Amino acid sequence: MIVEILCVGTEILLGNIVNTNAKFLSEELANLGLSVFFQTVVGDNPERLESALDIALNRSDIVITTGGLGPTQDDLTKEIIAKAMGKKLVENAKAKEMLEERLHSFRLVITENNYKQAFLPEGATPLYNNHGTAPGAIVENNGKRVIMLPGPPSEMTLMFKESVLPYLKTLSDDVIVSRTVKMIGIGESTMASMADDLINSENPTVAPYAKPFESQLRVTAKAKSEAEALGLIEPMVDKIKERFEDYIYSYDVDESLEAAVVKLLKANKLHIACAESCTGGMLASTIINVPGSSDIINESFVTYSNEAKEKRLGVPHDILEKYGAVSEEVASKMAEGVALVSAADIGIGITGIAGPDGGTKDKPVGLVYIGLYYKGNTVVKKLTRKGNRLTIRQGTVMTALDMIRRAVG
Amino acid sequence: MIVEILCVGTEILLGNIVNTNAKFLSEELANLGLSVFFQTVVGDNPERLESALDIALNRSDIVITTGGLGPTQDDLTKEIIAKAMGKKLVENAKAKEMLEERLHSFRLVITENNYKQAFLPEGATPLYNNHGTAPGAIVENNGKRVIMLPGPPSEMTLMFKESVLPYLKTLSDDVIVSRTVKMIGIGESTMASMADDLINSENPTVAPYAKPFESQLRVTAKAKSEAEALGLIEPMVDKIKERFEDYIYSYDVDESLEAAVVKLLKANKLHIACAESCTGGMLASTIINVPGSSDIINESFVTYSNEAKEKRLGVPHDILEKYGAVSEEVASKMAEGVALVSAADIGIGITGIAGPDGGTKDKPVGLVYIGLYYKGNTVVKKLTRKGNRLTIRQGTVMTALDMIRRAVG
Numbered sequence: 001m002i003v004e005i006l007c008v009g010t011e012i013l014l015g016n017i018v019n020t021n022a023k024f025l026s027e028e029l030a031n032l033g034l035s036v037f038f039q040t041v042v043g044d045n046p047e048r049l050e051s052a053l054d055i056a057l058n059r060s061d062i063v064i065t066t067g068g069l070g071p072t073q074d075d076l077t078k079e080i081i082a083k084a085m086g087k088k089l090v091e092n093a094k095a096k097e098m099l100e101e102r103l104h105s106f107r108l109v110i111t112e113n114n115y116k117q118a119f120l121p122e123g124a125t126p127l128y129n130n131h132g133t134a135p136g137a138i139v140e141n142n143g144k145r146v147i148m149l150p151g152p153p154s155e156m157t158l159m160f161k162e163s164v165l166p167y168l169k170t171l172s173d174d175v176i177v178s179r180t181v182k183m184i185g186i187g188e189s190t191m192a193s194m195a196d197d198l199i200n201s202e203n204p205t206v207a208p209y210a211k212p213f214e215s216q217l218r219v220t221a222k223a224k225s226e227a228e229a230l231g232l233i234e235p236m237v238d239k240i241k242e243r244f245e246d247y248i249y250s251y252d253v254d255e256s257l258e259a260a261v262v263k264l265l266k267a268n269k270l271h272i273a274c275a276e277s278c279t280g281g282m283l284a285s286t287i288i289n290v291p292g293s294s295d296i297i298n299e300s301f302v303t304y305s306n307e308a309k310e311k312r313l314g315v316p317h318d319i320l321e322k323y324g325a326v327s328e329e330v331a332s333k334m335a336e337g338v339a340l341v342s343a344a345d346i347g348i349g350i351t352g353i354a355g356p357d358g359g360t361k362d363k364p365v366g367l368v369y370i371g372l373y374y375k376g377n378t379v380v381k382k383l384t385r386k387g388n389r390l391t392i393r394q395g396t397v398m399t400a401l402d403m404i405r406r407a408v409g
Numbered sequence: 410m411i412v413e414i415l416c417v418g419t420e421i422l423l424g425n426i427v428n429t430n431a432k433f434l435s436e437e438l439a440n441l442g443l444s445v446f447f448q449t450v451v452g453d454n455p456e457r458l459e460s461a462l463d464i465a466l467n468r469s470d471i472v473i474t475t476g477g478l479g480p481t482q483d484d485l486t487k488e489i490i491a492k493a494m495g496k497k498l499v500e501n502a503k504a505k506e507m508l509e510e511r512l513h514s515f516r517l518v519i520t521e522n523n524y525k526q527a528f529l530p531e532g533a534t535p536l537y538n539n540h541g542t543a544p545g546a547i548v549e550n551n552g553k554r555v556i557m558l559p560g561p562p563s564e565m566t567l568m569f570k571e572s573v574l575p576y577l578k579t580l581s582d583d584v585i586v587s588r589t590v591k592m593i594g595i596g597e598s599t600m601a602s603m604a605d606d607l608i609n610s611e612n613p614t615v616a617p618y619a620k621p622f623e624s625q626l627r628v629t630a631k632a633k634s635e636a637e638a639l640g641l642i643e644p645m646v647d648k649i650k651e652r653f654e655d656y657i658y659s660y661d662v663d664e665s666l667e668a669a670v671v672k673l674l675k676a677n678k679l680h681i682a683c684a685e686s687c688t689g690g691m692l693a694s695t696i697i698n699v700p701g702s703s704d705i706i707n708e709s710f711v712t713y714s715n716e717a718k719e720k721r722l723g724v725p726h727d728i729l730e731k732y733g734a735v736s737e738e739v740a741s742k743m744a745e746g747v748a749l750v751s752a753a754d755i756g757i758g759i760t761g762i763a764g765p766d767g768g769t770k771d772k773p774v775g776l777v778y779i780g781l782y783y784k785g786n787t788v789v790k791k792l793t794r795k796g797n798r799l800t801i802r803q804g805t806v807m808t809a810l811d812m813i814r815r816a817v818g
């Protein structure tokens with residue numbers, strides 16, 4: 001079945017916002033084994049919306065729209081969808097109920113205008129909006145389907161997961177199940193060439209994905225039941241595990257590297273402390289973004305100046321003088337020092353040149369040392385990263401998290 | 410003139426990447442006063458690309474394509490564009506020169522295959538690729554124009570700014586000049602209603618924009634010369650300044666709030682130190698992302714545990730006991746303590762409940778206190794933020810930066 005994504009919103013055409021809705025829907029639909037051949041964005045203009053909708057219905061089986069359901073524009077979009085699908089716009093009793101419940105939960109007084117949101121194309125199935133007020137809807141006619149979703153991503157993604165996903169699954173006799181293997185420390189092209197034979201597999205399929213600073217393999221099986229699909233997936237995941245074990249940090253598509261690291265430290269009852277120079281608190285902040293990180297981190301230091309490195313972490317003055325702040329020796333002393341002063345099991349010390357200025361021939365922009373102290377040993381990793389100040393710092397944080405995972409795991 | 414953006418790339422349709430190219434181009438075109446009525450995404454498939462291109466050329470004057478110029482797909486896309494524009498595909502001498510120069514600069518051996526990248530629709534103007542190898546091109550016929558750009562954002566954005574922007578400007582007798590006024594601490598709807606009369610202006614136009622945690626007004630004038638356009642813009646910017654002075658942190662669209670704050674502190678020769686609990690280093694990291702921030706920050710502390718707040722910052726034990734870690738009193742002591750121990754002019758203390766757990770009826774998730782010490786005075790701001798753990802923390806960082814700006818400015 002061919003699906004087209006049609007996003008309605010002048011703010012996208014003006015470049016005010018990035019179209020994350022299209023990305024989210026495309027990814028979800030790909031996971032279901034449905035083909036998306038086109039994404040279209042059109043503004044809040046009736047003629048152009050009608051024309052875009054006609055084109056989409058002509059070349060696709062299902063059109064998923066986002067946006068244009070707000071209190072000021074809802075009539076318009078819904079009228080046009082109704083027209084394109086050959087339906088009248090009528091008050092939908094179930095949508096009205098949903099709407100009253102939602103407005104009540106927001107303690108809002110219901111105005112006549114609100115009730116316009118309960119009007120849907122005749123025979124449409126309303127979709128509950130757990131994050132806003134306007135219901136979505138599924139409209140079917142002559143084998144074509146339009147699924148109308150709200151524009152705000154928080155409303156749209158929840159409605160998709162709660163209502164649209166189960167609906168789309170009923171359209172196929174097959175069950176599609178995916179499993180994502182997440183890796184760090186290996187580039188996408190290396191991963192893909194190492195998995196070359198697996199990528200040629202037909203059911204399950206294996207597809208490589210590059211994400212910022214990490215790589216993924218997604219295994220997808222199509223079968224008559226979930227159990228059967230899992231039966232196809234598991235041996236393939238085992239093969240991937242055997243080949244890439246060292247790089248794999250999670251088999252859960254929603255688990256971030258930092259969440260995996262926090263879980264690992266929790267399980268091992270370990271505490272960590274960071275001493276950061278060029279990353280300036282980004283590693284600590286990334287760890288602390290994981291709920292419950294207070295179990296594994298009490299404190300951390302941003303020691304940007306040499307003086308702070310000496311005073312807070314006890315990095316010897318002569319080592320800073322002799323090797324310079326950006327050196328293996330200083331990274332090592334920072335890691336040991338922060339573990340000691342914070343009484344942490346693991347100490348991380350990061351020092352580097354994030355640019356754009358401050359680079360020399362010997363110590364260019366992108367040179368970073370990450371020290372890791374654990375169980376009486378200190379290791380230092382030297383990075384030579386490309387990119388801008390932010391991406392050098394972000395990549396450093398990811399490598400530091402990877403080092404922690406490998407040291408403990 | 411109507412422009413359509415046509416992005417070619419199966420990876421966008423699979424949801425592997427967000428279409429930032431479309432956003433970039435839309436924003437740039439809006440700044441030029443050009444109307445974008447549709448954005449379309451199509452995969453690397455000849456029939457569907459041809460059909461999308463035909464639809465686009467039918468409803469628009471200029472079609473800007475991105476992607477599909479890579480070494481494996483270039484023939485395909487260029488052939489289809491040539492066909493749609495009624496041109497033959499021929500070797501372009503200037504494109505060949507560009508290509509050889511680029512491959513030479515990458516120290517790459519030139520293969521026969523490389524030379525395919527020098528083939529363009531007959532009569533096309535090649536566009537130099539300062540970041541990659543494949544040239545872009547402008548193809549004109551019968552009043553229609555196709556501008557082919559590469560897919561990687563680093564190549565595409567540079568080529569657009571260097572070659573496409575000057576070209577598009579020649580298509581109009583008018584000069585379009587924009588000025589963006591960036592504000593913090595005021596919501597978009599409040600800003601828009603306060604600027605209601607200005608937003609109705611015709612030349613210059615005034616348009617409100619909501620960005621994460623900030624609001625902007627963009628003033629755009631159309632005139633026969635840049636000087637004339639600036640003459641229209643300046644009185645309007647003055648009006649905005651008068652009305653919103655307190656909220657304005659920059660008149661430079663590319664200047665971030667943190668960059669404005671670092672500039673302000675530098676100009677006043679002030680040093681800052683941060684003590685962060687729930688933000689966990691995010692404020693320090695944000696400040697340190699500004700090049701040259703070493704002039705204004707020597708060190709900072711992540712004091713996540715109560716013990717760290719006592720030990721590093723000297724927050725009195727009985728205050729922590731009496732008021733709890735998330736309190737006005739503790740934020741105030743953290744700010745004063747960090748300024749003292751770091752010998753900084755400004756001290757910031759942040760403590761709050763970022764969730765998802767840990768909230769109570771009295772102290773719900775989203776409750777954050779930000780203390781600011783400066784010149785012997787301490788002020789504390791109480792926030793009750795909505796959102797998830799990350800957005801609560803990000804919003805807190807923006808408010809802290811705003812407080813610094815207001816305290817010093």
